[in-house]
Amino acid sequence: MPRLADDFVAFVRPLLGSVEPVPLHAPQFAGREKDYVLEAINSTFVSSVGGFVDRFEAAVAQYTGARHAVATVNGTAALHTALMLVGTAPGDEVITQPVTFVATANAIRYCGAEPVFVDVERETLGLSPEKLERFLRAHATPGGGGCVNKTTGRTLRACVPVHTLGHPARTGALREICDRFGLALVEDAAEALGSFRDGCHTGRSGQVGIFSFNGNKTITTGGGGMLVTNDPSLAERAKHLTTTGKLPHPWAYVHDVVGYNYRMPNLNAALGCAQLERLPAILQSKRRLATAYARFFEGKGVTLLREPPNCRSNYWLNAVILRDEQQRDDFLRRTHDGGVRTRPLWEPLHRLSMFRQCQADDLEEATWICQRLVTIPSGVKWSGEETR
Ligand SMILES: *Cc1c(COP(=O)(O)O)cnc(C)c1O
Numbered sequence: 001m002p003r004l005a006d007d008f009v010a011f012v013r014p015l016l017g018s019v020e021p022v023p024l025h026a027p028q029f030a031g032r033e034k035d036y037v038l039e040a041i042n043s044t045f046v047s048s049v050g051g052f053v054d055r056f057e058a059a060v061a062q063y064t065g066a067r068h069a070v071a072t073v074n075g076t077a078a079l080h081t082a083l084m085l086v087g088t089a090p091g092d093e094v095i096t097q098p099v100t101f102v103a104t105a106n107a108i109r110y111c112g113a114e115p116v117f118v119d120v121e122r123e124t125l126g127l128s129p130e131k132l133e134r135f136l137r138a139h140a141t142p143g144g145g146g147c148v149n150k151t152t153g154r155t156l157r158a159c160v161p162v163h164t165l166g167h168p169a170r171t172g173a174l175r176e177i178c179d180r181f182g183l184a185l186v187e188d189a190a191e192a193l194g195s196f197r198d199g200c201h202t203g204r205s206g207q208v209g210i211f212s213f214n215g216n217k218t219i220t221t222g223g224g225g226m227l228v229t230n231d232p233s234l235a236e237r238a239k240h241l242t243t244t245g246k247l248p249h250p251w252a253y254v255h256d257v258v259g260y261n262y263r264m265p266n267l268n269a270a271l272g273c274a275q276l277e278r279l280p281a282i283l284q285s286k287r288r289l290a291t292a293y294a295r296f297f298e299g300k301g302v303t304l305l306r307e308p309p310n311c312r313s314n315y316w317l318n319a320v321i322l323r324d325e326q327q328r329d330d331f332l333r334r335t336h337d338g339g340v341r342t343r344p345l346w347e348p349l350h351r352l353s354m355f356r357q358c359q360a361d362d363l364e365e366a367t368w369i370c371q372r373l374v375t376i377p378s379g380v381k382w383s384g385e386e387t388r
Pocket of ligand 1: 074075077103104162188190191212213223224225
């Protein structure tokens with residue numbers, strides 16, 4: 001193992017080593033970012049009003065194939081809004097996976113609802129349709145216009161699978177199960193802009209999908225998020241909720257709901273418009289890096305995560321699965337010592353103090369994966385690539 005970590009450091013440093021230490025991910029501004037941001041500044045429309053927000057929403061809708069897109073201050077706000085849109089109310093339950101960033105479960109709690117953790121698949125790192133079906137057969141009973149958890153007596157409102165590390169979860173199968181049991185499907189595609197399953201962009205299989213444009217994601221607006229939906233009434237309500245619930249009027253401030261200040265500022269949207277123009281080049285670069293990693297790890301006894309069958313992943317973060325926890329920790333330590341940033345996957349959410357009491361299934365695969373997976377540097381800027 002020391003050997004593998006040292007070989008890896010020697011491989012990565014010349015490839016991605018323009019910054020010290022080699023970061024896990026870094027944004028790249030090689031397009032018209034400065035022009036657009038300057039344009040926003042010169043227009044004085046830097047905040048909640050301005051043309052770049054509309055432009056960015058239209059561009060994301062077009063790219064993903066969704067009918068409507070609503071920009072938000074960040075991905076967490078988009079997720080919170082999405083859950084409100086599908087009617088998540090205090091005392092409800094929302095099924096999600098424990099293998100995700102903490103924001104997924106936090107957004108459920110913002111609604112006053114309780115997360116329920118169902119296991120993931122080893123191949124996609126996404127919520128397992130088989131485990132979901134098994135959980136619902138064991139615990140769900142029809143009621144309340146959808147289904148009720150027999151064990152807790154609470155309404156099961158929605159299901160939130162995650163396209164982990166940019167690999168598409170099996171949302172078609174999940175949608176079929178959710179429809180049968182009366183659950184809404186909200187896709188956490190925060191990490192998955194540019195990822196497709198069966199030619200369909202992630203975030204489009206459920207009632208609502210969300211993306212993040214945080215600084216470490218595939219493209220960034222500094223901070224930002226986006227909600228996509230095909231339902232015009234949900235889109236309209238999303239816009240209303242994220243803009244403090246203000247009724248349209250030339251001058252009067254009248255609000256008809258306790259809304260949120262979740263609107264993406266125009267300044268951030270300007271950055272997003274420029275980043276989105278570069279998305280195809282960024283995806284191509286990340287793909288080439290994944291191929292280079294695949295060649296490096298071949299025959300070395302570790303598994304590099306590849307895109308699932310019939311999918312096109314954005315390869316947001318490349319990841320390897322090591323033999324056991326000890327090998328993982330050793331790899332993490334030696335790569336850090338060698339100036340290469342690598343990270344374990346998130347501490348599974350059911351083990352965090354805030355979510356330890358939540359109902360869960362066996363979570364066998366989640367536990368197995370979280371003990372072994374390491375994410376490796378996956379920035380766009382690498383020596384195999386022209387930077388224009
Ligand atoms: C990044 C991320 C979020 C939250 O997005 P922010 O823009 O950081 O609020 C939510 N879920 C997942 C899976 C993420 O990776």
